Amino acid sequence: MATPPNHAPDHVPGRSTDRPADLAPWHAPTPEARARFLAALRPDANGLVAAIAQAEGTGEVLMLAWMNAEAVEETLLTGRVTYYSRSRRKLWRKGETSGQVQHLIDLRLDCDGDALLVTVRQDGVACHTGRRSCFSWGLRDGEVAPLEPVLADPAGLYGGGG
C-alpha cells in the first residue's frame, strides 16, 4: 500500500509541513552530525543554551529564548525552530499555539558554546504582543516607550508565549 503523502516514512512530530513554497526544503543533518553539534554545546547548570532568533534577509533580531539538548535536536531534525519554555518546563515549538512558526535557515554556535544564533524565516510576528520583534521598547523623550507597531492582534495569537 502506498504511503499517504502526509505520512511519509520520515515523518516526525513537529516536522514543519508548512514550509513556505519559496523556501528550500529542510535537509536534516545526519544523526552523527547532530550529535557533534550537541557535543559542542556548553549548557548552563539547567541544561540550557541561549538562542537568538534573527530574521533572514532583514537581519532583525526577533527574540531571545532558550534551548535544551532536545530542543536543539528537534530543531535540527525538523527545520522548525523549537525552544525550551522555562516557565512551562517543556518543549515549545514556536508557533504551536500562535501559528507564528519559525522555519530554520541556519544554526550557529558561539565561541564558548553557550549561545546559538538561529537564522529563521518568521511567519508573521515573533512577539506575543503582536510586534514583529520582542525588542521593541526603548527610551524616547525620557520614557520607556514602544518603538514598533502592533502588526497582529495579540488576542488572535492566543495571548502570550506562543
Added chain:
Amino acid sequence: MATPPNHAPDHVPGRSTDRPADLAPWHAPTPEARARFLAALRPDANGLVAAIAQAEGTGEVLMLAWMNAEAVEETLLTGRVTYYSRSRRKLWRKGETSGQVQHLIDLRLDCDGDALLVTVRQDGVACHTGRRSCFSWGLRDGEVAPLEPVLADPAGLYGGGG
C-alpha cells in the same frame, strides 16, 4: 583654575573618549530617564539581563553577554558598552584590555524586560578568537567548523574576554 581637558566636570570612569569622528557624540539620558529604563528591567535571580550586541548598519549579531543594573547605567551614561563578567564577577568595559570597544548607538528592551538589544559601532572584532562575531561556528559537511575568518591576532587582543 581651568579644568584640564581630560578631566571635564562630567568625566566618569569608562566614558569613551575615543568615539569615532563620524559617529554622533553620545548624549546620555537624564538620571530620571535612566532610572525609568532600569525600573523596566526584570533581572534574573543573579541580577542579570541578557544583552545581545548587534552591529549598526550590517545587522551582524556580534555576541551575547550579560548586564547588571550598574552595567546598564554605565552604558547609558557613557555611551560605551559595559557588561558584567560572570566569570570575573565585575564590570567589563568591552575593549578595556583588547581595545575592541563597542560604542553605543541604541539600547532596546524586550517584551518581558529580561533581555536587551544593544546596537553598537564595533571597533575591530567582537570575538576573543579574532573573528568579527562570536557566532562563527556551524555544521558543514557533518562537522562543527569555523565559518568566519580570523581578522585580528587573538594574541594581540590579550587572550580572551576583553
